[in-house]
Amino acid sequence: MSNISPSKDTIQKDLADFKPSNAYWAETHEIENMPSALENYNLYEQDQALKDSVQENGGQWAEDDLLRLGALCGSEEIITWGVQANENKPTLHTHKRNGERIDEVRFHPAYHQLMDLSMREGIHSSHWLDPKAGAHVARAAKSYLMAQVEAGHGCPITMTSAAIPTLKRQPGLYKEWAGKVMHQSYDPRNISHELKDSVTIGMAMTEKQGGSDVQANSTRAFPIGKSGAGQVYELVGHKYFVSAPMSDAFLMLAQTDVGLSCFLVPRWRPDGTKNPLQVQCLKNKMGNVSNASSETELRGAVGWMVGEDGRGVSAILEMVAMTRFDCMIGSSGLMRQGVAQITHYCSQRSAFGKPLTKQPLMQNVLADLILENEASIAFSMRLARSLDQSSQMIQEKHLVRMGTAIGKYWICKRTPGHVYEAMECIGGSGVMEDSIMPRLFRESPINTIWEGSGNVQCLDMIRAMNRSPESLDAFMNEVHLAEGKHTLMDKALSDLKAELTDTSDIEYRSRRIVEKMALTIQASTLLQYGNAEVADAYCQARLNGSNQGWVYGTLPKGIDCASLIERAKPS
DSSP states (O other): OOOOOOOHHHHHHHHHTOOOOSSSOOOOOOOOSOOOOOOSSOTTTTOHHHHHHHHHTTOGGGHHHHHHHHHHHTSHHHHHHHHHHHHSOOEEEEEOTTSOEEEEEEOOHHHHHHHHHHHHTTTTTHHHHSOOTTHHHHHHHHHHHHHHHOSTTHHHHHHHHHHHHHHTTSHHHHHHHHHHHTOSSOOOOSSOGGGOSOOOEEEEOOOTTTTTOGGGOOOEEEESSSOSTTOEEEEEEEEEEEEOTTSSEEEEEEEOSSSEEEEEEESBOTTSSBOOEEEEEEOOOSSOTTSOEEEEEEEEEEEEEESSTTOHHHHHHHHHHHHHHHHHHHHHHHHHHHHHHHHHHHHHOEETTEEGGGSHHHHHHHHHHHHHHHHHHHHHHHHHHHHHHTTTOHHHHHHHHHHHHHHHHHHHHHHHHHHHHHHHHHGGGGGSTTSSHHHHHHHTTHHHHTTSOHHHHHHHHHHHHHHOHHHHHHHHHHHHTTTTSOHHHHHHHHHHHHHHHOOTTTTTTHHHHHHHHHHHHHHHHHHHHSOHHHHHHHHHHHSOGGGOOSSSSOOOTTOOHHHHHHHHOOO
């Protein structure tokens, strides 16, 4: 039996009189039950938790400014900048065509637009230029808003801000650099800082053989003339992680004959020649991809000692203390953006006959995520108030010392699980790359690891207890202000005292201790300064051991989830 295909003429004849009936190919792509994109809204105006925290901590004078920035951050244009900056990674160009070494990192224009916006807003400097009551609070609120748009560019903004306390250790360098560091403009050109009105500052501590153990650093510093504070040195070595290698100068650690010391190393020498900071490669990071990190060789790079010889760790830790606080703010911002996305989505998406926000199990998950975010921003802004008051009130200074280690550990560590759960609320659409959720997820572990991992923060808490017991006293005094406001809070205080009294195996138990301290101070902050309904729900959810679940969405009975969702949902 043979297979004979119909001829072309036969096919054309059969189709000549064909008329489609439309019976089988009616419109199949009607868009329904699909939430609109979250854009063109005001990030500040529609964030009641943030507004409450700003008000309670002395930043109410900045309300109009925050409303203005909130509208910008929620606009389609600036949201698009965040997308473009992450879709187009920075590239390294080590040489010009003629062979001249330039070590230039190039970025998409959107990255520069974000940097320009943040620096014009003074996120790197307003709290230093005008250190009035609430200055750190207002600045932290702005940083929180910008983190929701794009987190990567926040790295150089944070380091530039945090460099000021360290530079103050060396008056001559401070006089030369501070005006440019705090200037509210942005100049990305790869030229000498002497030709610029504004500069950015990076950081270079880590070496591959030591990691967090900076005492193992092998980079050497050799005095060109005199040695000691403020003197010029040549640095030779390899830095495994250089944060923001496009910065105009870097604070870094190197060994002298006395010990590990801190140096300010510019990209260009005073004579206008390029300083031999040779970028070997850019790091291929899972997140924070809009920002560059690099491996860099120092081949006789000129730098100036900051602070005492051999006291480099002490000098640079003043910078690190500020960057750790910004990690708390940044992670809280990621949580908030996740909450905004899911409450917006779930209020417009229906399943099984009703909106997701009306379904009890989803309400439990959403409310749990909301509580975590509200507690994180409340505690972070309370510490911002401490930063404002630390120069006048010693107890507030001590609270910053202890609270930053605890907050950096807890808030940053809670964020990856928080963002993951938010992705799950959205479902399959939440893992698509045209959604913001994958970016939030990739970004979420960064703050946990950078500026000292979880173990480093726990050890820092122990160090603070031993070297400055006043910091523990300040912490306990703060949490005790909520004593008597909730039965579960009183029980948590009693349990924490017992935990802290037992000093045996304290390093082994330190994660457990820091967790208890974090939960207690977050509850205390909400009870003292937060929304009463939120505070009660948090205590029930986080301080009652019998109700604590391993995942989000395990809130106990009796919590008004619908009210919490309505409070958090952007209009």
